[in-house]
Amino acid sequence: MRFKVVCTIKDQKFEGYGSSKKLAKLAAARAALAVLEQAGAAPPSAGLAPAGMLQQTLADHIGKLVNEKFNEVMQHDLVHSKRKVLAGIVITTHNRIEDARVIAVTTGTKCVSGEHMSVTGRALNDCHAEVAARRCLQRHLYAQLLMYANQPDPSVPLEQSDVEPVAGGGFQLKRSRQVHLYVSTAPCGDGRIFSPHEHHHAEPDKHPNRLARGQLRTKIESGEGTIPVKNCNNSLQTWDGVMQGERLLTMSCSDKAARWSVAGLQGALLSLLLRPVYLTSLVLGSLLHPHHMYRALCGRIEAYISSLPPPFLLHRPLLSRAASAEARTPARAPSFSVCWCSTMQAPEIINATTGKLESGQPSMLCKQSMFARWQYLVRRLPLLPQESEDATGPVTPRLPDNIEQLLYNEAKQMCPTYQLAKRRLFEAFSKAGLGSWVRRPLEQDQFVCEISGADPHLLFA
Numbered sequence: 001m002r003f004k005v006v007c008t009i010k011d012q013k014f015e016g017y018g019s020s021k022k023l024a025k026l027a028a029a030r031a032a033l034a035v036l037e038q039a040g041a042a043p044p045s046a047g048l049a050p051a052g053m054l055q056q057t058l059a060d061h062i063g064k065l066v067n068e069k070f071n072e073v074m075q076h077d078l079v080h081s082k083r084k085v086l087a088g089i090v091i092t093t094h095n096r097i098e099d100a101r102v103i104a105v106t107t108g109t110k111c112v113s114g115e116h117m118s119v120t121g122r123a124l125n126d127c128h129a130e131v132a133a134r135r136c137l138q139r140h141l142y143a144q145l146l147m148y149a150n151q152p153d154p155s156v157p158l159e160q161s162d163v164e165p166v167a168g169g170g171f172q173l174k175r176s177r178q179v180h181l182y183v184s185t186a187p188c189g190d191g192r193i194f195s196p197h198e199h200h201h202a203e204p205d206k207h208p209n210r211l212a213r214g215q216l217r218t219k220i221e222s223g224e225g226t227i228p229v230k231n232c233n234n235s236l237q238t239w240d241g242v243m244q245g246e247r248l249l250t251m252s253c254s255d256k257a258a259r260w261s262v263a264g265l266q267g268a269l270l271s272l273l274l275r276p277v278y279l280t281s282l283v284l285g286s287l288l289h290p291h292h293m294y295r296a297l298c299g300r301i302e303a304y305i306s307s308l309p310p311p312f313l314l315h316r317p318l319l320s321r322a323a324s325a326e327a328r329t330p331a332r333a334p335s336f337s338v339c340w341c342s343t344m345q346a347p348e349i350i351n352a353t354t355g356k357l358e359s360g361q362p363s364m365l366c367k368q369s370m371f372a373r374w375q376y377l378v379r380r381l382p383l384l385p386q387e388s389e390d391a392t393g394p395v396t397p398r399l400p401d402n403i404e405q406l407l408y409n410e411a412k413q414m415c416p417t418y419q420l421a422k423r424r425l426f427e428a429f430s431k432a433g434l435g436s437w438v439r440r441p442l443e444q445d446q447f448v449c450e451i452s453g454a455d456p457h458l459l460f461a
Contacts, residue, residue, distance in 0.1 A: 017324035030323035054281040054320035063322030069102040083107035084333040086184040087129035104136030108337030110352035114248035121367030123355030127337035135365040136341035149380040170384025178280035186287035189217040189252025191296035214300035216435035218249040229435035239441040254296040271418035281318040288321035305428035309387040312421035388416035409445035
């Protein structure tokens with residue numbers, strides 16, 4: 001994004017960015033055209049957009065905010081400002097452009113090497129930009145809940161927080177808030193399996209029954225790109241198998257985004273405190289084919305998923321492509337990931353091969369850190385009632401007396417509603433004939449929290 005072009009029509013200015021002047025001019029023209037087309041039917045402020053699409057002016061603003069924030073936090077680090085994929089989380093209030101806030105910016109295209117897997121939860125498994133952005137959002141949500149934990153009465157709503165208490169226990173994202181994910185290109189996996197120049201992006205898929213359509217796919221260790229899971233021998237990986245030389249497999253970003261469309265972005269641990277948090281929109285900087293992206297996010301399972309426990313549902317995010325498109329750069333991707341979120345003063349630089357900081361220390365985004373935050377909060381906040389298959393209604397969970405000895409995996413199982421929703425998702429993929437979800441070695445989640453007594457200001461900083 002080296003060039004900026006401003007197009008002025010009457011009193012309105014439209015900005016476009018690109019790696020060349022031609023691309024920047026095209027982006028500015030697209031931004032202006034999107035608003036002028038809407039103005040033919042209604043004033044631009046009406047916020048109208050095609051069904052399933054985010055308003056173009058808001059999409060462009062989200063892309064601009066994420067790129068500007070990344071340039072700001074990396075302005076003194078030219079080495080680590082090199083990236084192939086950029087992602088970011090933006091939160092808006094009532095979808096207003098003027099209230100948009102950048103919560104996270106991340107880069108990365110690599111996963112941890114099998115030999116660096118951690119049995120103590122101190123290494124990040126997946127450093128792809130959109131996956132890291134989601135972990136940054138979780139960290140933001142923990143910080144929002146901490147505001148309530150520090151209150152004399154956590155059931156009293158706080159105006160400055162993005163979450164609010166729920167009657168009966170637990171919290172939820174405020175209804176006025178929207179969560180937007182920006183990614184500079186289509187997520188790896190099913191959402192990127194098409195030829196971008198063979199047909200117009202607005203046309204439907206001419207070959208919906210091809211075997212490759214909708215297949216679950218995995219990233220492979222020490223490589224880029226994905227392979228269909230049907231090429232995998234087993235959906236459950238083993239620790240000793242990976243240590244012996246089997247390639248560590250990680251589900252593609254398209255598949256993980258599909259999981260977020262059902263189970264939410266908050267994950268299993270936060271589901272004990274927080275109702276599911278869904279993406280309002282996905283904004284791409286390039287390679288958006290609405291039909292392929294919709295299929296990847298929710299279309300491939302919508303006919304097969306059923307019996308989701310409330311408040312979980314199949315959520316359909318709005319889609320849009322920012323006018324300032326990213327150019328394809330056929331270069332070797334860096335082996336590091338940059339992670340910044342609103343609770344940080346400076347970004348973390350993570351070695352994607354080891355899953356740890358370049359200094360060898362664990363990231364504040366690792367499971368061990370998240371687990372410590374969770375243990376601190378569940379002792380101080382009202383828990384969200386949980387549904388389970390064998391219960392007649394919601395039941396408020398009880399914490400074990402020796403919570404310090406609780407395993408990470410046991411803590412995740414304390415959220416049966418989330419686990420049931422995830423199970424229904426995996427069943428839907430199997431029913432649709434799209435493969436089985438590949439799981440990581442069980443030993444990765446069998447650890448206790450080793451920093452539960454740490455200073456909360458350091459945990460949540």
